[in-house]
Amino acid sequence: MCVEAVPPPSSRLTRRGVLAGAAALAGTMASAGPAAASAGSADSTTSGDDATTSAQHAAGAPARGGNxxxxxxxxxxxxxxxxxxxxxxxxxxxxxxxxxxxxxxxxxxxxxxxxxxxxxxLPGLVDAHIHLSTAAEARDAVVRGATSARSGSTSFYQDIAVRELARHSPALAPRLRAAGVFVTPNLGDTVLADPDLTPLARLKDGVRSAEALRRVVEVNLARGADVIKTRVNERAGLPEQDPLAQVYSYGQLAEIVAAARRRGKGVLCHGYSEKGCHDAVTAGIRSLEQGAFVGERTLREMRRRDTYFTPTLTAIAGLAESTDPVLAERGRTYLPVLKRAVLAAYELGVPLAAGTDSSGGTVDPIGGEVALMHAAGLPALDAIRTATTGAARLLGLADTAGRLARGYAGDAILLSGDPLNDVTVLRQPVGVVRAGVVV
Missing domain, CATH: 2.30.40.10 (Urease, subunit C, domain 1)
Known part of the structure; x- marks a missing residue:
C-alpha cells in the first residue's frame, strides 16, 4: 500500500510549534539553579535592559553568551x-x-x-550520537562535558525543542544537531509525533515503500530536522532482535539518502553486519553508527567517500554489563570485534567521531567514549580529536566547536590531569563552560 500524496506540514507552522515547545521545555528548568533563573526570568523589578532581553527571548531571539x-x-x-x-x-x-x-x-x-x-x-567535547528527550538529560550532557552534540533521534521531536532550548539558555543544553524521528520499518507510537505521519499506521508492511520512506524524511525536514537517522540492521539492545538481520535494502537506503539530499541534509545509519554496512555506505550515508562487523572493503569505501564512523563503543560496552544474559553475551562478543574495527578504520584513514548513544534517562560521559577509542588503539591526541575537531567537522561545526581559538564558541572543560597521559580524566571534568558561562 502506498502513502497518499499529501504534502508535509509547512516549516513555518511547525517551527512555531517547535519554539512553543522549547519555551515550555525551558520552563521546566525553573528549579535548575541560577543559570536557569537568569536565562529567562522577568519580574516587576527587572531593569529596562533585562526587560528588553526577556522580550527578545520571548520573540525567539537567541541568548547572548557570557563574558x-x-x-x-x-x-x-x-x-x-x-x-x-x-x-x-x-x-x-x-x-x-x-x-x-x-x-x-x-x-x-x-x-x-x-x-x-x-x-x-580543553574545548567542550562533542557527542556525535546521543538521544536527548528531556531537559534533565540535556543539562546532564553539558555537565558531563558535551557542549555540542548530534541527536540519534527521539520519539516525538523532543530533540528539536532541546536544540531551541540551547539557543535561548546555552548552559542548559548542548548545541545540537537534531534528527527528529527515526526512519525505521515499525514506527510504533511515533506515528503520533505528527499528524502527517498517522497514515503510515495502516501500512501492513510498515515504512518500506519509496513513498513511505520519503514521507518520514519529508515530515522530519518540515519539522526542522538537521539530519536524518535510519537503520540497516535490527537493534543489538533488544534481546528478541537479531542485530545481523537486515531491515532495509540498498535501494531503500538510497531512497532515504536521496530524499534527505534534496534538502541538503545528511543521513546517519545504524548498522552491524558487513553487508548492511556496505549497502548503507554505498547508498551515500554521511556516517555509519555502531558498525561492529564492518569489513575492510567497506572501510576503504568509507575513506574514499569521506564517510564517518561513529562506533558508540560506550553503548556496546554497556551491553556486556546487562543483567539480560543474551545482551551480556552480545556485548562481550561484539566489543572486541568493534574495537578491532575502530583500529582498522583509524589505520586506513577513515574519519572517526565519538558518540555515546546515551538514551533512556542515563547520559554517559562523552569522555568515556574517548577513553574507549584510546583503548581500541588510537593515540591519546587522536582519540581526543574524535570528540573535538573530528566530531565538529561531522556536525558541520568545524569553525565553531572543537577548539579554543579566536572566533570559536566559548565552550570549555577543565580537567584534573593531563589527558595526553591519562585520557580517563576526560570522564569527569572538574569544570564546564558553555558559551562563556560557568555551568
Whole structure:
C-alpha cells in the first residue's frame, strides 16, 4: 500500500510549534539553579535592559553568551596538539576573542575570571550520537562535558525543542544537531509525533515503500530536522532482535539518502553486519553508527567517500554489563570485534567521531567514549580529536566547536590531569563552560 500524496506540514507552522515547545521545555528548568533563573526570568523589578532581553527571548531571539576569562590553566589545542602553559582564554559574548600564554593576551578590565591554575583546559567535547528527550538529560550532557552534540533521534521531536532550548539558555543544553524521528520499518507510537505521519499506521508492511520512506524524511525536514537517522540492521539492545538481520535494502537506503539530499541534509545509519554496512555506505550515508562487523572493503569505501564512523563503543560496552544474559553475551562478543574495527578504520584513514548513544534517562560521559577509542588503539591526541575537531567537522561545526581559538564558541572543560597521559580524566571534568558561562 502506498502513502497518499499529501504534502508535509509547512516549516513555518511547525517551527512555531517547535519554539512553543522549547519555551515550555525551558520552563521546566525553573528549579535548575541560577543559570536557569537568569536565562529567562522577568519580574516587576527587572531593569529596562533585562526587560528588553526577556522580550527578545520571548520573540525567539537567541541568548547572548557570557563574558569570561579562563586564566592560568594548561591549554590543549586538539587541532595542532600544541600545549600552552599558564594560558588565558578570553570569551566575549560567548565567543573566544583570544587564547594564548598569559601576558601575550589582552584581558578586558572588569572581566569575570575563572581560575584554572593546575587544570588542563580543553574545548567542550562533542557527542556525535546521543538521544536527548528531556531537559534533565540535556543539562546532564553539558555537565558531563558535551557542549555540542548530534541527536540519534527521539520519539516525538523532543530533540528539536532541546536544540531551541540551547539557543535561548546555552548552559542548559548542548548545541545540537537534531534528527527528529527515526526512519525505521515499525514506527510504533511515533506515528503520533505528527499528524502527517498517522497514515503510515495502516501500512501492513510498515515504512518500506519509496513513498513511505520519503514521507518520514519529508515530515522530519518540515519539522526542522538537521539530519536524518535510519537503520540497516535490527537493534543489538533488544534481546528478541537479531542485530545481523537486515531491515532495509540498498535501494531503500538510497531512497532515504536521496530524499534527505534534496534538502541538503545528511543521513546517519545504524548498522552491524558487513553487508548492511556496505549497502548503507554505498547508498551515500554521511556516517555509519555502531558498525561492529564492518569489513575492510567497506572501510576503504568509507575513506574514499569521506564517510564517518561513529562506533558508540560506550553503548556496546554497556551491553556486556546487562543483567539480560543474551545482551551480556552480545556485548562481550561484539566489543572486541568493534574495537578491532575502530583500529582498522583509524589505520586506513577513515574519519572517526565519538558518540555515546546515551538514551533512556542515563547520559554517559562523552569522555568515556574517548577513553574507549584510546583503548581500541588510537593515540591519546587522536582519540581526543574524535570528540573535538573530528566530531565538529561531522556536525558541520568545524569553525565553531572543537577548539579554543579566536572566533570559536566559548565552550570549555577543565580537567584534573593531563589527558595526553591519562585520557580517563576526560570522564569527569572538574569544570564546564558553555558559551562563556560557568555551568
Amino acid at each position: 569570561l576569562v579562563i586564566q592560568g590553566g594548561i591549554l590543549l589545542d586538539p587541532a595542532t596538539g600544541e600545549v600552552t602553559e599558564d594560558a588565558v582564554v578570553v570569551i566575549v559574548d560567548g565567543t573566544v576573542r583570544a587564547a594564548g600564554r598569559r601576558g601575550r593576551v589582552g584581558v578586558p578590565q572588569g572581566s569575570e575570571v575563572l581560575d584554572a591554575d593546575g587544570r588542563w583546559v
